Amino acid sequence: MGGAARLLAIILFCYSIFAKTSSLYSNQDFLLVRNISAIPGNDYGISGLSHVTVVGALLHGMKEVEVWLHTYAPGSRTAIHRHSCEEVFVVLKGKGIVLLASSSQMYPGKPQELRIYPNSTFTIPMNDPHQVWNTDESEDLHLLVVISRPPMKAFIYDDWSMPHTAAKLKFPMFWDVESFHLLKDEL
Amino acid sequence: MGGAARLLAIILFCYSIFAKTSSLYSNQDFLLVRNISAIPGNDYGISGLSHVTVVGALLHGMKEVEVWLHTYAPGSRTAIHRHSCEEVFVVLKGKGIVLLASSSQMYPGKPQELRIYPNSTFTIPMNDPHQVWNTDESEDLHLLVVISRPPMKAFIYDDWSMPHTAAKLKFPMFWDVESFHLLKDEL
Numbered sequence: 001m002g003g004a005a006r007l008l009a010i011i012l013f014c015y016s017i018f019a020k021t022s023s024l025y026s027n028q029d030f031l032l033v034r035n036i037s038a039i040p041g042n043d044y045g046i047s048g049l050s051h052v053t054v055v056g057a058l059l060h061g062m063k064e065v066e067v068w069l070h071t072y073a074p075g076s077r078t079a080i081h082r083h084s085c086e087e088v089f090v091v092l093k094g095k096g097i098v099l100l101a102s103s104s105q106m107y108p109g110k111p112q113e114l115r116i117y118p119n120s121t122f123t124i125p126m127n128d129p130h131q132v133w134n135t136d137e138s139e140d141l142h143l144l145v146v147i148s149r150p151p152m153k154a155f156i157y158d159d160w161s162m163p164h165t166a167a168k169l170k171f172p173m174f175w176d177v178e179s180f181h182l183l184k185d186e187l
Numbered sequence: 188m189g190g191a192a193r194l195l196a197i198i199l200f201c202y203s204i205f206a207k208t209s210s211l212y213s214n215q216d217f218l219l220v221r222n223i224s225a226i227p228g229n230d231y232g233i234s235g236l237s238h239v240t241v242v243g244a245l246l247h248g249m250k251e252v253e254v255w256l257h258t259y260a261p262g263s264r265t266a267i268h269r270h271s272c273e274e275v276f277v278v279l280k281g282k283g284i285v286l287l288a289s290s291s292q293m294y295p296g297k298p299q300e301l302r303i304y305p306n307s308t309f310t311i312p313m314n315d316p317h318q319v320w321n322t323d324e325s326e327d328l329h330l331l332v333v334i335s336r337p338p339m340k341a342f343i344y345d346d347w348s349m350p351h352t353a354a355k356l357k358f359p360m361f362w363d364v365e366s367f368h369l370l371k372d373e374l
Contacts, residue, residue, distance in 0.1 A: 032287070033301045033309040036277070054308050055275050062310070064273040064335030065252050086251040088242050090223070090331065100219070114220050121241050122220040123249070144277065146333050148251030 036069060044174035048076020048134070051175045057150035058172075058179040066150035068175075072096070072134035072141040080108070080131045080157040082167065086148040087124040089132070091116050094141035096134040101160060103127040108160045116141075129157055129164075151176050223256060231361035235263020235321070238362045244337035245359075245366040253337035255362075259283070259321035259328040267295070267318045267344040269354065273335040274311040276319070278303050281328035283321040288347060290314040295347045303328075316344055316351075338363050 034055075041050030053059055054067040072078075072094075082103065089098075095117045101108030108129040116122060116132075124130050134141035155167035172180045221242075228237030237258040240246055244253055259265075259281075269290065276285075282304045288295030295316040303309060303319075311317050321328035342354035359367045 032299075033285070033303055033307050035304075035306060036308050037306045054277065055310055060310065062273060062275075065275060065333055067275050067277065067308070067333060086249060088249075088252060088254050088333075090241065090254065098220070112219075116220055117222075119222060119224045120220050121223050121254070123242055123247065144331065146252055146254060146275075148335065 041069070041071060042175065044177075046174060048073035049078075053175060054144075056176075058176050058182050062150055064148060064150075066147050066152070068145040068147075070143045070145055072132070072143070074134055074136050074138055074140070077133040078131050079154075080129055080160065081154045081170070082127050082129045082157075082164070083147075083152055083154045084127050085150075085152065086126060088146040089116070089122050089124075090144040090146075091118055091120045092142040092144055093118055094134060094139045095136055096132065096141045098122060098124075099131045099133070100124065101129045103129065103164060107163045108157065111160060129160070129167075228256070228258060229362065231364075233361060235260035236265075240362060241331075243363075245363050245369050249337055251335065251337075253334050253339070255332040255334075257330045257332055259319070259330070261321055261323050261325055261327070264320040265318050267316055267347065268341045268357070269314050269316045269344075269351070270334075270339055270341045271314050272337075272339060273313060275333040276303070276309050276311075277331040277333075278305055278307045279329040279331055280305055281321060281326045282323055283319065283328045285309060285311075286318045286320070286347075287311065288316045290316065290351060294350045295344065298347060316347070316354075 036052065036054055039052045039054075041052050043049045044051055050071040052069040054069055055062055056066045056068075057063065080099075095115070098114045098116055099111035100114060101111040111129070111131070114122065132141075132143070151171075152173050153169060153171040154173060155164075156170050157167045223239065223241055226239045226241075228239050230236045231238060239256040241254040241256055242249055243255075244250065267286075282302070285301045285303055286298035287301060288298040298316070298318070301309065319328075319330070338358075339360050340356065340358040341360060342351075343357050344354045
């Protein structure tokens with residue numbers, strides 16, 4: 001091998017090490033700090049929903065909290081459901097209502113109707129059946145959702161008069177189905 | 188009392204009932220759905236910080252998660268600290284860095300430096316010492332902070348070479364001092 005070729009080989013070797021280190025660093029950077037805007041939303045078969053797992057149990061190994069970004073198209077809504085974890089909503093954009101019933105009787109009954117608006121926050125008391133609606137005619141409703149004890153196990157009601165005991169378990173949640181095999185913990 | 192006076196008395200009485208009911212409803216509405224923009228921020232003696240407890244253990248009875256809104260003025264930063272809870276950040280606006288060290292040695296040592304930017308999210312591994320900086324010269328850094336197992340107990344370091352065992356417990360946190368007497372649970 002001539003001197004020039006040897007020099008070129010050394011340069012290429014050094015570059016390959018640099019590229020590897022740099023790519024490793026970027027990769028780690030990517031794992032620790034992620035761009036939410038670059039995570040594609042998915043409706044998971046729910047009309048009008050776009051769900052993004054900002055950080056979660058199945059995808060990122062969270063044990064105690066999980067954060068979602070939910071976007072509801074005008075007129076769309078969640079199912080009536082309950083869960084035995086804490087849940088906090090922050091309304092980033094848009095408006096709508098949350099319907100909130102109680103777990104103290106045999107069935108939910110007539111829910112309270114609460115208005116939600118940009119920069120508002122609300123929490124759902126544990127086990128209280130609830131439903132979030134985008135009641136606006138034109139604007140999407142953007143919600144940051146925080147839950148404890150992930151992954152979520154929800155009980156879904158057909159209507160507000162269905163007994164709590166008849167609500168159907170949805171587990172894993174729609175967005176957890178695909179990565180459910182990653183779960184190593186006991187449930 | 189004449190007929191007209193009696194009618195006026197009845198109208199006033201009905202109005203007072205209506206006003207009471209309406210004010211009760213608004214009050215409940217206010218308790219369940221709160222306007223984050225209307226909650227005044229406070230620096231709690233920390234230069235450049237504005238802290239808002241969006242929902243918390245001491246103020247709102249949360250047991251499993253707590254959410255804060257933190258605004259850091261240009262150049263300001265948190266103390267170097269660690270905690271044994273999960274923590275998720277969502278960058279709403281602004282940019283900066285997070286310095287992140289490890290809990291696997293006797294002391295933190297040289298931290299990793301990770302860039303954070305609008306719509307980015309990052310989590311702090313449990314017990315890893317870290318520090319968040321607004322490195323921008325002109326723009327505030329707005330962070331939504333989610334923690335598990337509130338209220339937070341933090342251990343504060345003077346610098347990155349301080350042994351983990353020498354870090355000082357800060358409890359209650361600066362923003363929890365005033366409402367600490369409300370805590371009914373065991374710690």
